[in-house]
Amino acid sequence: EDKVVQSPLSLVVHEGDTVTLNCSYEVTNFRSLLWYKQEKKAPTFLFMLTSSGIEKKSGRLSSILDKKELFSILNITATQTGDSAVYLCAVLEGGSEKLVFGKGTKLTVNP
Amino acid sequence: SAVISQKPSRDICQRGTSLTIQCQVDSQVTMMFWYRQQPGQSLTLIATANQGSEATYESGFVIDKFPISRPNLTFSTLTVSNMSPEDSSIYLCSVDSGQGGPDTQYFGPGTRLTVL
Numbered sequence: 001e002d003k004v005v006q007s008p009l010s011l012v013v014h015e016g017d018t019v020t021l022n023c024s025y026e027v028t029n030f031r032s033l034l035w036y037k038q039e040k041k042a043p044t045f046l047f048m049l050t051s052s053g054i055e056k057k058s059g060r061l062s063s064i065l066d067k068k069e070l071f072s073i074l075n076i077t078a079t080q081t082g083d084s085a086v087y088l089c090a091v092l093e094g095g096s097e098k099l100v101f102g103k104g105t106k107l108t109v110n111p
Numbered sequence: 112s113a114v115i116s117q118k119p120s121r122d123i124c125q126r127g128t129s130l131t132i133q134c135q136v137d138s139q140v141t142m143m144f145w146y147r148q149q150p151g152q153s154l155t156l157i158a159t160a161n162q163g164s165e166a167t168y169e170s171g172f173v174i175d176k177f178p179i180s181r182p183n184l185t186f187s188t189l190t191v192s193n194m195s196p197e198d199s200s201i202y203l204c205s206v207d208s209g210q211g212g213p214d215t216q217y218f219g220p221g222t223r224l225t226v227l
Contacts, residue, residue, distance in 0.1 A: 098159070
């Protein structure tokens with residue numbers, strides 16, 4: 001049973017579009033939720049979210065967490081072809097310090 | 112964030128052989144993790160490698176198949192033993208940020224393994 005569910009699994013957009021990626025989770029002893037971008041092999045860190053309602057922002061990317069409804073969204077505005085990647089959501093479980101990953105959303109941005 | 116390197120970056124191996132993957136960090140870290148990402152799948156934790164103690168394996172992974180060493184706070188190895196084509200995956204090591212509280216994990220560049 002999946003603990004971290006991402007949607008959509010894949011998405012194709014045109015440059016300039018805005019996209020919203022979703023991540024819902026169900027874990028015990030939640031500590032934080034992390035977003036990563038994976039282009040080739042190594043996931044690169046984007047955001048870590050621990051508190052509800054506080055938006056994290058980095059350039060055209062932003063993310064927010066809702067701990068009551070157990071989900072997070074990642075927004076990308078004015079998409080560029082360089083945003084094409086798999087975006088991974090992961091939840092850090094306290095105690096075990098384990099990251100539980102979703103299956104990812106494959107984003108393709110066409111020129 | 113820590114700078115993490117992995118060797119080799121990729122390899123093609125024959126079934127029945129073993130491969131050892133190295134993970135080197137530029138600073139001392141308490142916890143190191145090994146993940147596997149099979150083709151088209153997300154990351155799955157294999158084990159947590161702690162210095163001075165045996166690795167802790169996740170369900171479905173055993174020490175005989177994936178022996179891990181952690182000789183010091185900056186280095187770890189993962190061996191994939193008696194390989195079969197099903198072991199073809201990307202293997203990634205990660206470390207925690209070590210800043211206390213909810214920690215961020217950073218990943219190495221990964222090792223792409225193909226077993227023929």
